[in-house]
Amino acid sequence: MVVAPGTYPLLESIDTPEQLRREGRSGLALLAFGALLDPARKIAERLDATLVNMRFIKPLDEDLVLALAARHRAPVTIEENVTLGGAGIAVAQLLAAEAQPLPLLQIGIPDRFIEHGSRDSCLAAAGLDLPGLSTRIEHWWASQCEQDASAWRAELRSSDHHA
16 A cells, blocks of 8 residues: 555654554554553544554653654553553653653553453453443543643633733
């Protein structure tokens, strides 16, 4: 497939384009670390979000994370790992160090005991199955969009008073 330059600006900025699974237009970026790429893909399609397969946590692909931050309003990290000290924390630290004040949702295994069981039942208990991920990401993204709309309305009211 031949694509005109500039059609997929994010894809053109990534050294390893196989990491980009889907380029969305909503402003939401899903950074999938590990085995949760397939449910993340389904969510990305529904929300018109960019989806990136981060492939590994260490070393963190800082250039890719910063490229995503420059082109998106909000990233979500999704990992089948504990969130405490995980990939989401590494992304948050990088964004803070680079003065990229973006809202960030970190999704992973909570720091609590999860009963033993099948992989699917453990993922469901942790909210890492497709329904759990969908609900969490969709509610969070809706709240981010509402905050953006509220800020825009306040700015509009403020500019009306000054005119």
